[in-house]
Amino acid sequence: xxxxxxxxxxxxxxxxxxxxxxxxxxxxxxxxxxxxxxxxxxxxxxxxxxxxxxxxxxxxxxxxxxxxxxxxxxxxxxxxxxxxxxxxxxxxxxxxxxxxxxxxxxxxxxxxxxxxxxxxxxxxxxxxxxxxxxxxxxxxxxxxxxxxxxxxxxxxxxxxxxxxxxxxxxxxxxxxxxxxxxxxxxxxxxxxxxxxxxxxxxxxxxxxxxxxxxxxxxxxxxxxxxxxxxxxxxxxxxxxxxxxxxxxxxxxxxxxxxxxxxxxxxxxxxxxxxxxxxxxxxxxxxxxxxxxxxxxxxxxxxxxxxxxxxxxxxxxxxxxxxxxxxxxxxxxxxxxxxxxxxxxxxxxxxxxxxxxxxxxxxxxxxxxxxxxxxxxxxxxxxxxxxxxxxxxxxxxxxxxxxxxxxxxxxxxxxxxxxxxxxxxxxxxxxxxxxxxxxxxxxxxxxxxxxxxxxxxxxxxxxxxxxxxxxxxxxxxxxxxxxxxxxxxxxxxxxxxxxxxxxxxxxxxxxxxxxxxxxxxxxxxxxxxxxxxxxxxxxxxxxxxxxxxxxxxxxxxxxxxxxxxxxxxxxxxxxxxxxxxxxxxxxxxxxxxxxxxxxxxxxxxxxxxxxxxxxxxxxxxxxxx
Numbered sequence: 001x002x003x004x005x006x007x008x009x010x011x012x013x014x015x016x017x018x019x020x021x022x023x024x025x026x027x028x029x030x031x032x033x034x035x036x037x038x039x040x041x042x043x044x045x046x047x048x049x050x051x052x053x054x055x056x057x058x059x060x061x062x063x064x065x066x067x068x069x070x071x072x073x074x075x076x077x078x079x080x081x082x083x084x085x086x087x088x089x090x091x092x093x094x095x096x097x098x099x100x101x102x103x104x105x106x107x108x109x110x111x112x113x114x115x116x117x118x119x120x121x122x123x124x125x126x127x128x129x130x131x132x133x134x135x136x137x138x139x140x141x142x143x144x145x146x147x148x149x150x151x152x153x154x155x156x157x158x159x160x161x162x163x164x165x166x167x168x169x170x171x172x173x174x175x176x177x178x179x180x181x182x183x184x185x186x187x188x189x190x191x192x193x194x195x196x197x198x199x200x201x202x203x204x205x206x207x208x209x210x211x212x213x214x215x216x217x218x219x220x221x222x223x224x225x226x227x228x229x230x231x232x233x234x235x236x237x238x239x240x241x242x243x244x245x246x247x248x249x250x251x252x253x254x255x256x257x258x259x260x261x262x263x264x265x266x267x268x269x270x271x272x273x274x275x276x277x278x279x280x281x282x283x284x285x286x287x288x289x290x291x292x293x294x295x296x297x298x299x300x301x302x303x304x305x306x307x308x309x310x311x312x313x314x315x316x317x318x319x320x321x322x323x324x325x326x327x328x329x330x331x332x333x334x335x336x337x338x339x340x341x342x343x344x345x346x347x348x349x350x351x352x353x354x355x356x357x358x359x360x361x362x363x364x365x366x367x368x369x370x371x372x373x374x375x376x377x378x379x380x381x382x383x384x385x386x387x388x389x390x391x392x393x394x395x396x397x398x399x400x401x402x403x404x405x406x407x408x409x410x411x412x413x414x415x416x417x418x419x420x421x422x423x424x425x426x427x428x429x430x431x432x433x434x435x436x437x438x439x440x441x442x443x444x445x446x447x448x449x450x451x452x453x454x455x456x457x458x459x460x461x462x463x464x465x466x467x468x469x470x471x472x473x474x475x476x477x478x479x480x481x482x483x484x485x486x487x488x489x490x491x492x493x494x495x496x497x498x499x500x501x502x503x504x505x506x507x508x509x510x511x512x513x514x515x516x517x518x519x520x521x522x523x524x525x526x527x528x529x530x531x532x533x534x535x536x537x538x539x540x541x542x543x544x545x546x547x548x549x550x551x552x553x554x555x556x557x558x559x560x561x562x563x564x565x566x567x568x569x570x571x572x573x574x575x576x577x578x579x580x581x582x583x584x585x586x587x588x589x590x591x592x593x594x595x596x597x598x599x600x601x602x603x604x605x606x607x608x609x610x611x612x613x614x615x616x617x618x619x620x621x622x623x624x
Contacts, residue, residue, distance in 0.1 A: 013073030030058035040138035286338035305490025331356035387521030396429025406436035409463035441594025
């Protein structure tokens with residue numbers, strides 16, 4: 001019997017070895033990269049721990065490397081002494097069980113065996129989930145390497161939970177997991193919490209393996225699954241139910257595994273397909289808002305866009321509207337109701353409804369769901385947002401011509417994707433027309449408040465706030481006269497998005513596992529700048545010249561050498577800055593006085609939005 005088991009294990013080992021060679025990889029076990037004394041800055045004894053079997057994939061001894069495949073299956077012939085010892089150990093395991101812990105070192109979430117290689121091989125062959133071992137942890141030298149940064153985040157997670165089977169290789173993902181689990185602090189977990197999560201994880205792991213997933217897939221799949229379906233709602237599900245849902249969210253998982261991100265669609269020009277499958281009946285488009293048109297200017301503008309859609313495409317489109325959808329539960333109910341009423345497209349008009357939108361999209365793939373947000377990577381949901389930085393550039397140029405002392409105020413709302421580009425574009429425009437211009441930056445959603453008031457107290461006359469450039473002619477807000485404001489033509493944007501479905505061109509823009517994000521601005525007629533008659537005629541003419549130049553692609557706010565506040569060149573090519581770099585800006589121009597606030601300086605409402613749409617690294621940034 002044990003020899004028969006060895007024969008089966010050997011066949012598996014030889015198969016893995018052959019597959020590794022075919023992939024151009026070196027067969028055999030992974031070997032600890034260097035001498036432990038030079039590899040790590042510190043050793044840490046963990047005592048006896050349960051080691052996840054899938055994380056044991058290496059050896060500290062070169063001599064043992066070629067006795068096993070990468071999966072720890074034997075590869076030495078059946079007549080060898082090694083095969084005899086393996087078979088005896090197999091017999092002992094079947095009769096009384098293997099109890100002695102192995103010895104191993106752990107480095108960057110890989111476990112390298114010091115003693116007990118055959119024990120690992122036998123236990124892995126019989127499907128052991130974990131293997132007891134006396135473990136020494138080797139702590140890597142801190143660096144900017146993303147894997148090392150992620151590993152030190154793992155150490156914080158391990159200190160809280162004692163769990164070592166969740167492995168992420170990208171920074172920030174442990175924090176995402178904690179948020180998905182509803183954890184808002186770094187307190188140690190109770191024994192009951194650890195037991196409950198471990199039980200759920202192994203149920204989830206079983207569902208992944210039933211779908212032939214590899215170990216790299218599981219942690220990422222777990223994170224995506226919990227973000228979409230929720231931990232509390234899923235913790236009592238059976239493996240079979242989880243497996244069915246995993247199939248539905250596979251594009252979301254692949255997007256993260258492949259780091260596919262989002263594809264920015266910058267132009268509103270889609271060719272009709274050669275064979276048109278355009279719809280013959282009316283498209284039903286539902287709009288779901290996080291507030292009401294009566295109290296929110298944001299919702300009012302989207303509702304006005306819906307009204308224009310109804311009036312310009314009424315023979316092809318009918319619309320539904322849902323207001324005051326404030327929670328995920330209310331979003332689920334509103335979306336389900338819209339689907340029952342025949343919605344072909346659903347627009348959720350706030351980033352706060354992104355995850356309910358994704359959940360609905362994977363459950364209802366026949367419905368096209370779009371969320372008003374930027375730079376989110378969920379292929380099941382397309383996103384859209386106005387591209388504002390061109391218009392901000394024009395307003396900056398207007399302010400630059402008006403200021404007498406070179407000082408211009410700017411009050412930003414949230415440090416989210418696209419907002420930093422707006423600040424910098426405003427500064428670029430001001431500096432283009434006024435070599436002495438400086439932009440003084442404040443934020444509207446700080447806990448301490450008073451952004452506009454602080455600019456007033458400094459005697460700054462021209463202040464850009466709430467997308468409006470105004471002149472301070474008094475001691476309070478009633479003395480502010482609007483000189484220029486940004487207009488977002490939501491009706492134009494919604495018509496274009498619906499047209500993609502009506503004309504049958506929706507699928508043409510799919511890009512594999514990448515998400516699709518529509519980012520349209522002045523060139524596409526989605527954004528405009530309205531100038532007051534209070535402006536000098538020369539300034540109004542300048543705004544018109546800049547507008548036409550931008551629309552005709554003769555002018556770009558971010559062309560050529562760009563420098564940050566520290567005087568570093570962040571871009572120096574003789575070409576416009578790529579759109580993805582504009583969108584993800586997390587630095588301020590050399591012409592800006594001020595700073596990007598820390599996460600804990602923001603109001604709770606702002607923090608909620610920043611968690612969804614905040615620029616990279618902000619959430620971990622604390623008050624200096």
